[in-house]
Amino acid sequence: MELAIHTGKPHFEITQHVGGPIVEPETAARFHRLSDEAFGRNYLTNNGPLLRTLEEEVAARHRVAHAVVVNNATIAQMILLKAMGLDRGEAVVSANTFVATPHSCLWQGMKVRFADIDPVTLAMSAADFERKITPDTTAVIPTHVFGVFADMPAIKTIADRRGIHVLADAAHAFDCDRAGIMAGGFGAPEFISFHATKFFSTLEGGAIVTNDDELARELRALRDFGHDRPGETGMLGINAKVSEIHAAFGLASLPALEERRALLETIRQTYIDELSGVSGVRIHPIGADGRNNFRYFALFVEEGFGLPRDVVLEVLKRENIAIQLYFYPGCQRLGYYRRTCPEMVEGLPEADRALGSILCLPTSFVHAEPIASARAIAAVIRTAQRRSGEVMDWWRAMHDSQFTIHN
Numbered sequence: 001m002e003l004a005i006h007t008g009k010p011h012f013e014i015t016q017h018v019g020g021p022i023v024e025p026e027t028a029a030r031f032h033r034l035s036d037e038a039f040g041r042n043y044l045t046n047n048g049p050l051l052r053t054l055e056e057e058v059a060a061r062h063r064v065a066h067a068v069v070v071n072n073a074t075i076a077q078m079i080l081l082k083a084m085g086l087d088r089g090e091a092v093v094s095a096n097t098f099v100a101t102p103h104s105c106l107w108q109g110m111k112v113r114f115a116d117i118d119p120v121t122l123a124m125s126a127a128d129f130e131r132k133i134t135p136d137t138t139a140v141i142p143t144h145v146f147g148v149f150a151d152m153p154a155i156k157t158i159a160d161r162r163g164i165h166v167l168a169d170a171a172h173a174f175d176c177d178r179a180g181i182m183a184g185g186f187g188a189p190e191f192i193s194f195h196a197t198k199f200f201s202t203l204e205g206g207a208i209v210t211n212d213d214e215l216a217r218e219l220r221a222l223r224d225f226g227h228d229r230p231g232e233t234g235m236l237g238i239n240a241k242v243s244e245i246h247a248a249f250g251l252a253s254l255p256a257l258e259e260r261r262a263l264l265e266t267i268r269q270t271y272i273d274e275l276s277g278v279s280g281v282r283i284h285p286i287g288a289d290g291r292n293n294f295r296y297f298a299l300f301v302e303e304g305f306g307l308p309r310d311v312v313l314e315v316l317k318r319e320n321i322a323i324q325l326y327f328y329p330g331c332q333r334l335g336y337y338r339r340t341c342p343e344m345v346e347g348l349p350e351a352d353r354a355l356g357s358i359l360c361l362p363t364s365f366v367h368a369e370p371i372a373s374a375r376a377i378a379a380v381i382r383t384a385q386r387r388s389g390e391v392m393d394w395w396r397a398m399h400d401s402q403f404t405i406h407n
């Protein structure tokens, strides 16, 4: 295979993004039908019938009593913290999560402390959570990265002993389980993202899943300005409501999920087969602890590969493959956190190691056959390794010329 870094001709004409939304033609057709029905009813938001059906479907799928659907997972976390009375103290959050997780704590008036990760699952290490507890710790919020669960039983045992509240970021974990238990089923409320880039989407959206009736009642009031009874506003709520059109997209997607998941699993297996035996490539194990939705495919470019991760990233970019490095460099290293809590970058060696080598490859493709595309991407990676000397020459030349231009 010839590489675009040499020929100037990328393998993909259209850029293939990690996280490009998955919308089958049948899903789009069902969405149009359901939207038309909503317009026909002239009932478009404020706890409409499509939203109520979606909540029942999500709760049933997650085997929990309640799914409170809101307009994104960030607001889900914020109203959950509020409902749990968490507006002070410190939350321990994972060093490997999307910035929404610590941000939501800060918006609620809390402080954050980052815990290191388990190098295999990439989720919060229970042992490091215990080390990061201080007299001010009031909450712990592990993130189930790529739908691989944090060790919830261990985290919950430690937290319960110290009177620390547990909630979890299950943004990636729709339809995933750990040994048969799904988000919301570990004795703690969890929130899921239904963003357009996720396995299951309402375009923008999210849900809190819980078995706690009182908590669900309060969350439903909080998402609706705090209206807790007809004609009464008993709490300081916000607008986190979901329109019927967003709910329609969610309902339209549900029938497609089994086939979608099967295709994603096949794409994953294709990557695994095509990259087996490539030295210095380690694949993040998902699905080993239970069911996964296979939305994410992550690998680590380690020392034995012969090229730095960032060079591989650039080679793939030249082929019009827009990969992501979730969640490089770690929230604690992003501008806002570096400025406000610079000491937090210390003591997170496993997160630093994993995020320094991670690459997330596309699992959905636009106007390109998925299996052939996964094969092609793996072939680019193999070729880059085989021709690592030439690739490094190209990299150095590119950097030298940039240096010359800018100086």
Ligand code: T4K
Binding pocket: 017, 018, 019, 020, 021, 072, 073, 074, 075, 097, 098, 100, 101, 143, 169, 171, 172, 192, 193, 194, 195, 196, 197, 205, 206, 322, 326
């Ligand atoms: N916790 C975790 C662990 C999360 O991952 C997230 C969200 C949250 C909490 C908060 O959930 P929400 O409040 O969002 O419900 C994206 C998503 O916006 C975000 O939802 C997601 N995680 C995060 C991991 O990824 P960005 O800033 O990376 O988005 P963006 O626009 O760069 O999109 C990613 C790629 O997808 C791009 O390469 C372009 C492509 N794309 C995107 C969209 C929206 C498309 O091809 N088409 C599209 O329509 O945050």
